[in-house]
Every structure is written in structure tokens, then in C-alpha cells.
Amino acid sequence: MKLITAIIRPERLNDTLEALYHVDVRGLTISAARGHGGETETVATYRGTTVKMELTDKIRLEIGVSEPFVDQTIDAIVQAARTGDVGDGKIFVTQLQRVVRIRTGERDISAVTPAMPV
Ligand SMILES: Nc1ncnc2c1ncn2[C@@H]1O[C@H](COP(=O)(O)OP(=O)(O)OP(=O)(O)O)[C@@H](O)[C@H]1O
Numbered sequence: 001m002k003l004i005t006a007i008i009r010p011e012r013l014n015d016t017l018e019a020l021y022h023v024d025v026r027g028l029t030i031s032a033a034r035g036h037g038g039e040t041e042t043v044a045t046y047r048g049t050t051v052k053m054e055l056t057d058k059i060r061l062e063i064g065v066s067e068p069f070v071d072q073t074i075d076a077i078v079q080a081a082r083t084g085d086v087g088d089g090k091i092f093v094t095q096l097q098r099v100v101r102i103r104t105g106e107r108d109i110s111a112v113t114p115a116m117p118v
């Protein structure tokens with residue numbers, strides 16, 4: 001299992017959610033974030049110059065997936081969130097050790113895929 005953390009532009013969120021839906025990603029968490037992606041501005045100050053780290057509003061998506069879903073999840077985010085301009089964001093993929101569904105006590109693979117309503 002992997003935890004996919006994606007930092008994207010807020011204006012690309014709706015298209016990204018739609019793309020994720022189409023590759024059967026059902027469980028995810030979204031939060032507002034601010035970040036720095038290397039773009040700096042030089043500011044003149046009274047004793048010289050300093051560098052101001054530019055912070056921009058971003059959306060953080062966190063998605064826990066089993067191995068067969070990893071590549072299609074990444075591809076869906078890249079296609080939907082990309083504009084081609086600097087600042088499109090980044091995707092981090094980390095090893096996911098444990099998942100527990102609180103309602104049922106299910107563990108790991110059976111817990112990471114949302115239970116379909118019956
Ligand atoms: N190394 C990093 N670690 C954590 N967060 C990062 C990192 N790089 C970028 N981010 C997050 O991603 C957001 C967007 O970054 P950005 O798209 O500028 O990345 P980049 O690698 O500089 O790509 P680009 O060349 O398109 O600007 C940042 O505002 C920050 O929230």
C-alpha cells in the first residue's frame with residue numbers, strides 16, 4: 001500500500017476529483033495548504049537585499065491506495081492538475097504501513113478500499 005500526497009493548484013481541484021473518480025479512487029482527504037515551490041522574490045531592505053520566500057495557496061490531497069491503484073492514481077492527478085506553468089505542484093508517494101477501518105476493525109488491504117454500500 002502507498003500513501004499518495006499531491007499538492008495541486010486550487011483551481012485544478014474539481015477536474016482532479018473527477019479524474020480520480022474515473023479511476024475508481026473513492027477514499028481521499030483534502031486540505032488547504034500554503035507552500036513554496038522555489039520561486040523567490042528579491043526585496044530591497046534598509047541594510048541590503050533579502051530574499052522573500054513566496055507562499056502560494058495550494059490544495060493537499062491524501063489518498064491511501066493498494067498497489068494496483070498507484071500508477072493510475074498518479075496518472076490521473078498529473079493529467080488533470082497540469083497546466084504546464086511553473087507551480088503545478090508535486091506528488092509524493094510513501095510506503096503505507098497500516099490501515100484500519102474503524103467501523104469494522106478491518107486491516108490493511110481490506111480496509112484501504114472503501115466498502116461499497118449494499
Ligand atoms: N520539495 C518539496 N517538499 C514539500 N512540498 C513541496 C516541495 N516542492 C514543492 N512543494 C509543494 O508544492 C507546491 C507547488 O510547488 P511547485 O509546483 O512550484 O514545484 P516545483 O518542483 O518548483 O515545480 P515547478 O517547476 O513547476 O515550479 C509548493 O507550493 C509546495 O506546497
Ligand SMILES: [Mg+2]
Nearest residue numbers: 037038039087
Ligand atoms: Mg516551483
